[in-house]
Amino acid sequence: MFRIMIVEDDPKIADLLLSAITKYGYDVVKVEDFHQVLQEFERVRPELVLLDVNLPSYDGYYWCRQIRNVSTCPVLFISARDGEMDQIMALENGGDDYITKPFHSGIVLAKIHSHLRRAYGEYAAKREELMLEKEGLILYPERLELQYGQAVVTLTRKESDLIESLMERYPRVASREALLEKLWDPQAFVDENTLNVNIARVRKKFQELGIEDAVLTVRGSGYRLNISWAEG
Numbered sequence: 630m631f632r633i634m635i636v637e638d639d640p641k642i643a644d645l646l647l648s649a650i651t652k653y654g655y656d657v658v659k660v661e662d663f664h665q666v667l668q669e670f671e672r673v674r675p676e677l678v679l680l681d682v683n684l685p686s687y688d689g690y691y692w693c694r695q696i697r698n699v700s701t702c703p704v705l706f707i708s709a710r711d712g713e714m715d716q717i718m719a720l721e722n723g724g725d726d727y728i729t730k731p732f733h734s735g736i737v738l739a740k741i742h743s744h745l746r747r748a749y750g751e752y753a754a755k756r757e758e759l760m761l762e763k764e765g766l767i768l769y770p771e772r773l774e775l776q777y778g779q780a781v782v783t784l785t786r787k788e789s790d791l792i793e794s795l796m797e798r799y800p801r802v803a804s805r806e807a808l809l810e811k812l813w814d815p816q817a818f819v820d821e822n823t824l825n826v827n828i829a830r831v832r833k834k835f836q837e838l839g840i841e842d843a844v845l846t847v848r849g850s851g852y853r854l855n856i857s858w859a860e861g
Contacts, residue, residue, distance in 0.1 A: 634675035
C-alpha cells in the first residue's frame with residue numbers, strides 16, 4: 630500500500646483530500662504541525678507528497694527543497710496560486726507537478742496514480758538499490774537501515790547521512806564543517822553541540838549491532854570511521 634502525505638493547512642481541503650484518496654486504498658497521513666514538516670516526512674516515509682504553497686512559517690517551496698535533500702519521491706503542489714511564475718517556482722524547487730485550486734478530486738487521484746506508476750510501477754526505471762559496504766557492515770541509505778551479519782538497526786535520515794559520510798571518507802577524517810553542511814540547511818543556524826548529539830546516537834546504533842568504538846573523535850578536526858569489528 631502506497632503512503633501519501635498531505636501538507637495542507639486548510640482543514641476542509643485537507644479532509645477532502647484525505648477522504649477521497651483513502652477511498653482508493655492509499656494509506657494517507659495528514660500533517661498537523663507545519664513547523665515540523667521534514668521531521669514528519671522522515672517519520673512517515675511516504676511514497677508521494679501533496680504540498681500546499683501557502684503554509685505557516687515556511688512556504689511549500691522551502692519544504693520541498695528540504696524533502697529533496699533526503700528523498701526523490703514525487704511531490705505534487707496544490708495551490709490557489711495560478712500564475713505562471715508560481716508553477717515555475719514549484720518545479721524549480723523540486724516539485725513534480727502543480728494542481729490549482731479549486732480542483733476536481735478525480736484529477737488529483739489520476740495524477741497521484743500516474744506519478745506513483747512512473748516512480749515505482751511499470752514505468753519506473755529499473756535500478757539496483759544503493760548500498761555501501763565496509764568489512765561486512767552494510768548501509769542501505771534508501772531504506773534507512775544498517776546491517777552487520779544478521780543484525781539490523783533502523784536509522785533516522787541524519788544518522789544514515791552521518792554514517793554514509795564516514796564510510797565514504799574512510800580512512801580519512803570527515804571534518805565537522807563538512808558534516809554540518811551535509812546534514813543541515815546552510816542558511817539555518819545549528820549549534821555544534823547538535824552534531825555531537827547525533828554522533829552519540831550513531832555510536833549507540835553501532836552498539837546495538839554489537840560494535841564498539843566504530844566512530845573515533847579526531848580532536849580539532851572531526852570524526853573517523855574505525856573498522857573495529859574487523860580487527861583480529
